Amino acid sequence: MHMSSFLLLASLLLLVLPSAEMKKPGKGRGLRGARHKLTRDRVRVAGRHSRSGPFRLMEPKCTESTESGEVFVDCQDQRINSIPPVQSWSQEPKHLLLARNRIKVLRDGAFFGYESLISLDLQQNQISSVEDGAFQGLTHLTTLLLQHNRLSTLTEEALIPMPNLRYLRLYDNPWNCLCPMDSLIRTIQVPSNRNLGNHARCAEPIWLKGRKLKQVDPEFLCKERDMTSSPQGGQTLPTVPPEPSPIRTKPDATTSCHTYLFPHVRMDCRGRGLTEVPTGIPEDVVHLDLSHNSIRHLKARDFQGARSLKSLNLSHNNMEHTDTGSLSGLLHLRELDLSDNLLHFVQYGVLEDLYFLSQLKLGGNPWVCDYSIHYMVYWLRLHPGVRHTGLVCRSPPEHTGETVEDYVHSYNRACPKERQYSRTEDDQTDPQLWDTPLEVQGELEEELEPSHLRKPKKYEIFRLS
Structure with missing residues (x-):
């Protein structure tokens, strides 16, 4: 019993002595001092180039x-x-x-x-x-x-x-x-x-x-002394001719949006409560973000002055209509985001000036798969370098969830019977007589392009037996 009590007392002394040593001066103030020193070292490393x-x-x-x-x-x-x-x-x-x-x-x-x-x-x-x-x-x-x-x-x-x-x-x-x-x-x-x-x-x-x-x-x-003096002092406010209130049909882009000049001119108009595309977009703007507004209708010449645009974001606007010519002049546009709007189709001719477009976002729109949607597929087939996403039928019910490309393909597969029956027996027995490259191209355009939107033909093909 005496030896076990001695060992227990020695163990207690070993536990108490280090704590007592930490309280002695000149030992780096113990653990607290060590922690402060470590914090100072971290700050010094993080700001070694700074004097502030x-x-x-x-x-x-x-x-x-x-x-x-x-x-x-x-x-x-x-x-x-x-x-x-x-x-x-x-x-x-x-x-x-x-x-x-x-x-x-x-x-x-x-x-x-x-x-x-x-x-x-x-x-x-x-x-x-x-x-x-x-x-x-x-x-x-x-x-x-x-x-x-x-x-x-x-x-x-x-x-x-x-x-x-x-x-x-x-x-x-x-x-x-x-x-x-x-x-x-x-x-x-x-x-x-x-x-x-x-x-x-x-x-x-x-x-x-x-x-x-x-x-x-x-x-x-x-x-200002004359201007701010009270009428009781015998002085009156000077007559300053009022500025006529300008008639503004559109908000001004410069004052409605935030503009960042470097490294490229970028205009941020997100969530500014805009109901239409603002006027006065500077000609040198390269990136324009108009997302999360209430722009329901794109009108012709909306982007007439923005000829340097390379990316345009029109997502989340509840947009329903795009007039022909609404994107005219955007010859350098490479990225266009029309996602999360209310578009059923894109009006014929809207995309005609977008020669260098490489990315097109179309998701989140209620695309209607009828004959009016054919222009979009027609344009995309003629521009195979354009990466596009989100072109999926929302209605009618029999095509819901189907890609628009598949719908147009199935539509054209079911439609050409009239053309087949109009050919003579000789034509059907010898396809080489009518499958010329020009005719195939003409038939492809007829299949993809709605009849009421077709432009007058520059040529007409006659079959000679």
Whole structure:
């Protein structure tokens, strides 16, 4: 019993002594100290290129890429609240994308070290203040995007460090068109600055609300004392000629949608409540997303100005009709998404300008397998390089679930009896007399193309016995 008690006491001492040692000073503060040291090491490794603590964990989410020899840094959607230091990147960028973050203030010297920047995208942040020296050093900058922020005032002094600025977007900001805006408005109204501040409008004061900055008379801006004085003081509001309300049949694409310029011009109009294709789509837009709206009808010349489009997304619009000519002019279009709409068929001629189309999405539409659907199959057979999906019959019930191609094939297999009975016995005994290449092509077109949609024939074939 004495020996077992001794062994038990020794075991307890071994368990207690390490805990006591950890509490002694000079031992790295025990496990807690070790954990803090490990955390510091991890942060140091994550941000070894940075001099700014808050960005050490954010930098790995940004991406660097090179296109046409120019370095792009993409930090969009990263919850960043200030400008990352230039030391964060392996190369000095030419294009910095900071859209859709949480930046609220641009302070003096915010872009120190970014002297090689050509474009800067700061749209869709929460920027409410820009200090005069914020853009200091950006002498090569040509494009600055500040739309969709909270700016109410901006002075010309903020633009002076950018002598090569040619493209400035300021719309969708609550501009207060009073005296502090005088220098900026005069600057953007200079005729040579035709691409600075387009579409930006006043939010205040009330008598200028909705007026474009380009159209505000600068002579009225610094009369705010007279304008804001109460009638009891013996002063009246100056007479400002009201701007006539423009008649708009369509929403404007530039102000309704988000536009991203790099690396390719892309316009995002998703979920904007659009009931028709907006007007004013820039000619240089390459990708256009109009999905998740309420566009029920595509009309002729809807995309007349968008001649550079390579991809067009019209999915999830409850679309029912597509006029002939609605896609005219889209000679470079490669991808078209018409999925998840209410299309029964595609009008004859809609696809005729899509010479380079390579991908066509058609799923989620209630395709009706009758003679009106033949144009789509006819066009696809003549364009075998087009990859298409989702062309499945929804009605009538006897064809539900059948591919449209199979339906048209079975339709043509059942139909040619009249043509067979019209041939003479000699013709039937010697098929070589009538199976010429031109005739086979003509018969194929007759089978695939609805009779009421056929164009006049350029030639007619006669059989001579």
